[in-house]
Amino acid sequence: MNIRIGSRGSALALAQTNNIAQALSDLGHETKLIIVQTAGDLDQDRCFSEIGPAGVFVREIETAILDDEIDLAVHSYKDLPSQGPEGLVVAAIPERLTPEDCLIMRDDGQPDRSPSGLKLEIDLRLKKNAVVGTSSERRRALLRSLRPDLQIVPIRGNVPTRLAKLHEGQYDAIVLAAAGLIRLGHQQKASALNLGRFVNLRLDPTIFVPAPAQGALALQCREGDRVIDAVAPLHDVSASGPVRAERELLRLVDGGCSLPFGAWCRRVDGGDLELMSVLESDGVLVRKSGRAENPDKLAAVLWAKLSHTLPETPTDGTSLEA
Known part of the structure; x- marks a missing residue:
């Protein structure tokens, strides 16, 4: 079966899509990658809430499926609005990666410590009034609860761009999804991300609660389409219950x-x-x-x-x- 797969053009989106394309190829299907630019990709300056309603990274891709320009989309599930457009379904949820957020900090040469909790770890690692980059209101609220003194400011761009801004000193720390770093690390040479420049603190999800479905992918297609059967072997039952x-x-x-x-x-x-x-x-x-x-x-x-x-x-x- 020939399957046209739509993807955003970011390094992370392509890493995710290429993984699914390879899995479908292993099942005997032919795939073609089609890049779709979304509102969130085109507008790199404004915060998400200023760009438009929910779905700034998926609306154009969903339209492409409905218009029969592509057959399948690979989304970060957390990017999908809670209500999808009529005529589309999430046909499969592949194996979910870790849902945690990571606090990525510039390495200031401090020795490793063995703190007794997340708040103490952040207290030890971040100076008073440190500048932390995130455009997520959830992350902003959780950081404020742990460290009210932090200066939390917006940050945009793909993962490599955000890491570059951190390395340049525009921020003392940034918050990223751990799953995105893992997927990028599997697709790119270690030198491409160069995470060794930073201190990477995994944030306990029982305290720093992730976004719904963070770490999961959603394979979206048209209702009743034969692609549903093609992607069925990629569905992970163990992941679907918690994500649901x-x-x-x-x-x-x-x-x-x-x-x-x-x-x-x-x-x-x-x-x-x-x-x-x-x-x-x-x-x-x-x-x-x-x-x-x-x-x-x-x-x-x-x-x-x-x-x-x-x-x-x-x-x-x-x-x-x-």
């Missing part, structure tokens, strides 16, 4: 507010799912968690807990995570 719980909670939260939000789900002893969430309301972080076997039921339980903490203000429909 996170995405369902995102859908419920998206319909009720537009606040910084994170969700992370994992399997625990006995096979149940444990879902953790964090939401900033009126400058206060609200953390809720719960356990259940069914991902949809678990998300509903968490939303019931979260919704009681929210101010009664109308939603503007904007995205909760950038």
Whole structure:
């Protein structure tokens, strides 16, 4: 089968797409890569909330699928809005990589330490009033809760560009998804990223709660298309339950507010799912968690807990995570 795969042109997007293309090739399919420029790629200056509604990295790609210009898209699942356009489906979720965020810092020559917790580690590593780059409202809120003194400023560009800005001294630290660094590292020579220049601190997801579906990919295509059968072998059942719980909670939260939000789900002893969430309301972080076997039921339980903490203000429909 010949499959036209759409991708953004960034190094990370191409690394992800090339991995899927190789997997499909191993299954006997022929693939063709088609680069699609998105609003988020074309506008490198403004914050995501200023560019437009949710989906700044996916809208043009979804349009290309619907217009039969491509057959399949490989998305970072966290970039997809909670509600997709009619006529499209997520046909498969491949194996998920680690969901954590990383705090990447310039190496100041400090000796290694063995701190007892995430806040202490950040206290030891970052100077007072350090400048930290992130364009995510979720990351901004979580950093503020750990270190109110930090100067948190926007940063745009692909991963290599952000690392270059950090190396040049524009920032003392930046926050990136660990999965993106892993995928880029697998596709590029170590010298391309040169992470040895920096201190890389993995942020505990039970405290620094990731974006819903962070670390997961979404393979999107047209409803009823034969591509669904082609990508079925790439679907990872073990990843789909936790991701579904996170995405369902995102859908419920998206319909009720537009606040910084994170969700992370994992399997625990006995096979149940444990879902953790964090939401900033009126400058206060609200953390809720719960356990259940069914991902949809678990998300509903968490939303019931979260919704009681929210101010009664109308939603503007904007995205909760950038």
